[in-house]
Amino acid sequence: MRYSRRMIDARRIRAITLDLDDTLWPVWPTIQRADQALRDWLAARAPRTAALAADGIxxxxxxxxxxxxRPELTHDLGAIRLEVIRQLLRAAGDDPALAEPAFDVFYRERQRVTLFDDALPALDFLAARYPLIALxxxxxxxxxVGLARYFxxxxxxxSAGVAKPDARIFHTAAxxxxxxxxxxxxxxxxAELDAAGALGAGMQTAWVNRADAAWPPGHAEAPQAVVRDLAALCRLLSST
Structure with a gap:
């Protein structure tokens, strides 16, 4: 399904909210590398826990x-991971006090990302024109990650206590x-969390559809723009 290039009303735009994972960088290579760093750290200090962490169950x-x-942690992925590490340490009979330094190993590696080639040029373009909010x-x-200067x-x-596609997180960002x-x-x-969520919150939205996926059924409203990458979005915005 194709969408008009002219549907974004650039005159209305006063700020941009920007997703991070899989928009500015591919997330799963980062998470896999961070998981491996965590397992390696545990293997040297709590090998029984490392074995549990690697068994897939x-x-x-x-x-x-x-x-x-702890349902109050539902939207805090870092806090969930910390508690999971603590649970695994206890189950393995290792010292649960290792949970915090173990999580720190994961978290540091999680911030080492490999940006898509279009990310920095797009950030330069967007930040020069609009206030950017990471969402x-x-x-x-x-x-x-090294991108604070843009946001x-x-x-x-x-921080918001709710996750996309809940409209409240978009309102908080606005x-x-x-x-x-x-x-x-x-x-x-x-498509669901970003594009449909933002539309439901009353924002215009640009879906960065790198995989050329179909728009999911069941949504009456389509994004104002669908682009293959951030470079295409910048071209679109510069032409409106």
């Missing part, structure tokens, strides 16, 4: 147990930008 079970016992369900830190603020599911929700263009890669 214990960690998902621990995660379900954490979410059942993510994940726990990437734009400061530690006026960062809103995460953990407030961080100091503009009305209808004056924001949201940019993100996920």
């Amino acid at each position: 214990s960690a998902p079970q621990a995660r379900r147990a954490v979410l059942q016992a 993510s369900n994940g726990n990437a830190d734009v400061g530690q 006026r603020a960062a809103v995460s599911a953990a 407030q961080a930008a100091g503009v009305a929700t209808g004056a924001v263009l949201h940019i993100g890669d996920d």
Whole structure:
């Protein structure tokens, strides 16, 4: 399905909210590398826990147990992972005090990202024209990633207490930008969480559809723009 290049009303845009994972960089290579760094650290200090973390069963079970016992952590992926590590340490008979330094190993590696080739040119273009707000369900830190200079603020599911596609997180991001929700263009890669969520919150939205996926059924409203990459979005915005 194709969409008109002219549907974005650039005159309304006073700020941009921008997803991070899989919009500015591919997330799963980063998470896999961080998981491996965590397992290597545990293998040297708590090998029984390392074995549980690698067996493919214990960690998902621990995660379900954490979410059942601590539902207030549902939107805080970092806090969930910390508690999962603590659960695994206890289950293995290792010292649960190792949970914090173990998580720190994961978290540091999680901030080492490999940007898409179009990311920095797009950030240069967008930040020169609009206030940018990072808006993510994940726990990437734009400061530690090295991109803080582009963003006026960062809103995460953990800080907002709700996750995309909940309209409230989009409203929180608009407030961080100091503009009305209808004056924001949201940019993100996920059709449901980003594009449909932002539309439901009253924003214009640009879906960065790198995989050329179909727009999911069941949504009456389509994004104002669908682009293959951020370079195409910048060209679109410069032509409107």
